[in-house]
Amino acid sequence: MHTRDFSAALLSVLLLAGAAGAADDGYGGGASDDELRPARMQIADKNWQGAVATLNAYTRTHPKSADGYNLLGYSYRQLQRYNESLDAYQRALTLDPKHRGAHEYIGEAYIALGRLDKAKEHLDALDKICFLPCEEYRDLKRSYEAALRSK
Numbered sequence: 001m002h003t004r005d006f007s008a009a010l011l012s013v014l015l016l017a018g019a020a021g022a023a024d025d026g027y028g029g030g031a032s033d034d035e036l037r038p039a040r041m042q043i044a045d046k047n048w049q050g051a052v053a054t055l056n057a058y059t060r061t062h063p064k065s066a067d068g069y070n071l072l073g074y075s076y077r078q079l080q081r082y083n084e085s086l087d088a089y090q091r092a093l094t095l096d097p098k099h100r101g102a103h104e105y106i107g108e109a110y111i112a113l114g115r116l117d118k119a120k121e122h123l124d125a126l127d128k129i130c131f132l133p134c135e136e137y138r139d140l141k142r143s144y145e146a147a148l149r150s151k
Helices: 003-022 034-044 048-061 066-078 082-095 100-112 116-129 135-149
Strands: none
Touching: 034 048, 034 066, 048 066, 066 082, 066 100, 082 100, 100 116, 100 135, 116 135
16 A cells, blocks of 8 residues: 555544544533433533433433433432442443443542542553543543542
8 A cells, every 4th residue: 555545544534533523422422312411401500419310210211321321320420429320330331331431430430439440440441442542531541640649
């Protein structure tokens, strides 16, 4: 393959990766779902109890929504209800093992619980999932390294 052909192929791959990332809703789960908008608004307002209630109802009617479970885990984590948070993140990862947001957030929960070994597992998973270092990987790595320094 000529250098020019290789460069064009590489550029195509990078553009496709960027387009896929542009569809990401910031929670690592892909295109946004209008039905999750109320919960996202509650999260933006830091109305964690409201978000938990909304997301519990949502996940009952959408039991295969990794995004719903990820946001539920996030909301529980903000309330420091870690067992429920971990359960929700695990459910999201069962539904979508490559859910970047769930890997980041469960890693953050494990850091809060002092379980750096488990956080590292999810950091390593993100390292494999992300074609190039992604925001979720960078954010979890920053938190993980800060936790290591504070030990």
